[in-house]
Amino acid sequence: MGGSIARGEQIVNDTHARAHGPRAVEAEALHGRPLRYFDFVMAAFVTILLLSNVLGAGKVAVVDLPGIGDWPFGAGILFFPIGYVIGDVLTEVYGYARARRCIWAGFAALIFMAFMAWVVVALPPAADWTGQASYEAVFGQVPRIVFASILAFWAGEFTNSYVLAKMKVWTGGKHLWMRTIGSTVAGQGVDSLIFYPLAFLGAAGWTND
Known part of the structure; x- marks a missing residue:
């Protein structure tokens, strides 16, 4: 019975x-x-999101890809995938709704950072300060990069979270490795397709051929 x-x-x-x-x-x-460690995970997520955009604007690195040649990329992209891993942890442990809340918090922080960068770059420099041109070269790109990042990350991270949540239902909570890899590939693919053209197409110092 x-x-x-x-x-x-x-x-x-x-x-x-x-x-x-x-x-x-x-x-x-x-x-x-209980929401143990949720605040710390959320803080790590937002921090990586912010620093990836600042570091990406600060240095252009180049790798030699076989069959393609030199491929320029923002240095911050090396750490950006960690944000997707944290997004998977948030969705898996705390649920899709709380993962989405972290995404909105990250967007708000990005917008405020872009506003700060715009204000600081626009301020007139001191007469004896010679770093204005270098400062503008790094932080003057931040608003454009943030705009591209918000659109790309919105599409990519929501794709990542939704695919992970759907796969969790389909697999009955099993095969975490498969769900994590599948959702990250989907999210990162959508993100990259949107971000790079919007952020760097036509920008000085980038190869757009």
Whole structure:
């Protein structure tokens, strides 16, 4: 009798998951779960998002790709994928809704950083300060990069979180490695396709041929 009841409850839960999708499932699964370490993970996520944009604007690196030749890229991109890994952790541990909340917090921080960069670059420099041109070369690009980053990251990270949440339902919470890799590839692919043309096409110091 007990086994029949358990199987009946499982059927109801599976039907509910298929009918309502990852958000409804997560809302029930996360009910009452403590948010231990959530603030720290969120802070790490926003920090990587901000620094990747600043470092990416600060230095252009070049790698020699076989069959392609020299390929320029912003140095900050080396650490940017960590943001997707943290996004996977947020979605997996804290749920899609809280991962989305972190994304909005990151967007707000990016917009404020772009505003700060624009104001500081626009301020008239002291007469004896010779670093204005270099400062503008680095931080003058920040507003454009932030604009491109917001659009690209919005599409990429929401794709990443949604694919991860969907795959969690489809796999019954198993095969974490497959879900993480699949969602990261999808999210990073969408991000790169949008970000690079918007951020660097026609910019000085970049090869656009």
